[in-house]
Amino acid sequence: MTKTYTPAEPIWCAGCGDFGVQGAIEGAIAQLAIPKHDIIIMAGIGCSGTLQNNVGTYGYHALHGRVLPTSTGVAYANPELTVIAVGGDGDAFAIGAGHFIHTVKRNPNFVYIVMNNSVYGLTKGQDSPTMDAGAAHGIDATRLALSIPGASFIARGFSRWSRQLQELTVAAMEHVRAGRGFAFLEVLSPCVTYHDTYVTWEGMLENLDDDPTYDPTDLAAAFARGVALEAQGRMPAGVIFRSDGGAGRKIPPAMALQDIDPARHIDRYNDIMSSYAV
């Protein structure tokens, strides 16, 4: 066995919601028995963007806001990997918001877990776009995702509801590993230092997974429920929407493993060159 790096200890404050997310990811990896070398955790910048150091898989620390395009590049170039992108709400919905729209639309095969606490913790507590400010609600990214054609898996978990959070993480990873596309899992993950919302958020959540009448494959119903809950000052949790639209997509082999020896392709290269002959 080759010795590799020793996973780091989390840098988070005691009680940080991100512990719950890390626990769910580790639990899901164990439950699905995926070898660690087949997983890469792609992390954004911020408190949440250190999770990749703690698990023992391949890890990448992306530029602030760019975890989605970077993960898309990984997922397209090596479809055999299980790609789990993680990051905060500033990373996802402020500096990287443009990429969120296009990633949902492209529907690449990877999991994206956003640890939403509505603040920038590392820089000491500034508001993020998901913060309620005065009369204006913060951005509800699950509904933003619902509005984008191509959305295939949208869920919300709560870091204190650890059993459901692991189930949602497993469901997201299974969605991705089946080639169905992009699995977006927002986790309400309170910042105990700058915005401790455990109690408030728990009171606001309605768990759709407990509602047998809720059909997560019905896009219109998913939207309507979100709007109705918001009007009551509440929000949905659980699997909000899932689609099998991407099922059965052919997963190509990893590009990096292809034979690129020029000699093997020389006839076709010559054909290209001859199209320029004068």
Added chain:
Amino acid sequence: MNVAIKPEPSGGQAAARRHFSDINVMVAGQGGDGSLTIASLLSALFAHRGFHLYSTSNIASRIKGGHAAAYLRASVKPSGCMGDVIDLLVAFDDEAVEIAAPAMAPDGIVVFDSSKGPPPTGVLADTIRVFEIPIGRLAVRDLRRDLLKNCIGFGVVTRILGIDDKDAEGSLRHRFRRIPEAAMETNIDAFRLGLANADENGLPAGDSPWTVDEGGREEHLMISGNEAFSFGFLVAGGRFYAGYPITPATEILTWLERRLPQFGGIAMQAEDELSAINLAIGAAMTGVRAMAGSSGPGFVLMQEGVSQLGSAEIPLVVVDCQRAGPSTGMPTKVEQNDIGTMISGDYPRVVLAPADQGDCFEMSIFATNLAQRIQGPVIAALDRALSQDSTTVKPFDLSGVELDTGKRLTPDEIAGLKEYRRYLITDDGVSPWAVPGTPGGENLVTGNERNEWGLVSAEPKNRKRMVEKRARKIESVRGDLPKGKRWGDADAAIGLLGFGTVGAVMERAAERLAKAGVEVQILQPRTLWPVLDETVEFIRARRRVYVIEHNAIGQLAHLVSGGGAPKERMVSILKFDGTPFRAVDLVDFILEQEASL
């Protein structure tokens, strides 16, 4: 020394019937109406005759309309750039005449589409012959299709050049060989209509005002820098490209979108350049050979990504097809103004500058291999002219291409290791690389400073060792970096220094400077960063070096003086009006300077 050099009438002789071995043609009119196809028909004609070709265009940044001009230089000897003057102008409107007039050769010829009236008066020199032919009216009246102006005009032009009608028709048929039979015949009818009108306007067969040489060139490729660079990337095993549409880099995106999927790869059109470079970073991390590309404004947006490549040690080729800036600037105009951006930031990288269209192929392969070797960014500095202008180049040697995988570890090699550290400190600064998916290679890649294991560390001693390790990567490949192209007298006291598209112009200028008694040596660096010793030595060994570049502040001069070249020996020749240097510009300036010193 006081020698006045007038623009050379390109290759012609001042006889009653001029005979050309080097001719410059301009076709101009409103963009998008197809009239500019005449230039490509002439290109095919001259190619068939064995000439070397250089073609460029001057277009507005809009889809249709606006004034547009296509230029073609056909010469028995390779030119690599346009000449000083226009010998033959095909003008579809008054504006074309007005734009071309200052550049027209005194004994040039103008074919003017007189459908809407005669050409503007008092614009052209009296010595220029003008043939007024209502090309547009003929197309509509006799053939019911305005688009057929191109073949009518082509017919007239072949009579000016003294091309045998059968040869001209053969060339036309060859050029259109892929179109349906009926369309072919319509085009031939238009061509013959052009010939008939030439007959009526003093251009009968067998009695042409001009004649042209036979070239005798062997088979070449007619290719642009963007095409050659894209092709080189493919041949070098490049399988992933990301970009955002931007002039003049878009052709790389479209070329690779067409070709990469045929080889199991992908070219992605990103939502912006921030995404493009990070898509490419993601792909590159998995071990696939990847590239991102853009031009000035987009290249600046990519800078954080480029610094990530340098810090996190990820191999990527980044191609910058420079255009006139700053900011949005002049998207369709040539400039070489991103050098400062390319070398900014305190991290190791290599900046390469292909010498010409053919070299774009070689340098693309070199860049793709080098990125793997140094596990970091390799930037290729192209410019609008090099990117988009096409010229004839020798066919590429595809059998000699070798791939260098650097210190990439195979799964077996990793399995044999006792331990694996992604950022292992080594003598050459390059750490063995395990890509994701390999058992035993698990590692953390980050742009943060980190220790050998990839765990974040701001510890001062570690920081210093890591910065020095990364810097050693460039020193370890310095000796292999591409040397510049040199021409001229090695002992000359005067030097010319310029990169990219300036190269061929310097070469043409040097030939004429030699005739005027000023011997020069030219160095066209192909590695801009690090500044190679050869560049510094070139300047140190000369009394004076003219540093010739397309920007306003002399970025190349700053670069090489920062690299140790003596400032006082350098004289900048700068052009930033959006038009390319002509050899005559350099010759005039240098002769005047040398005469006054």
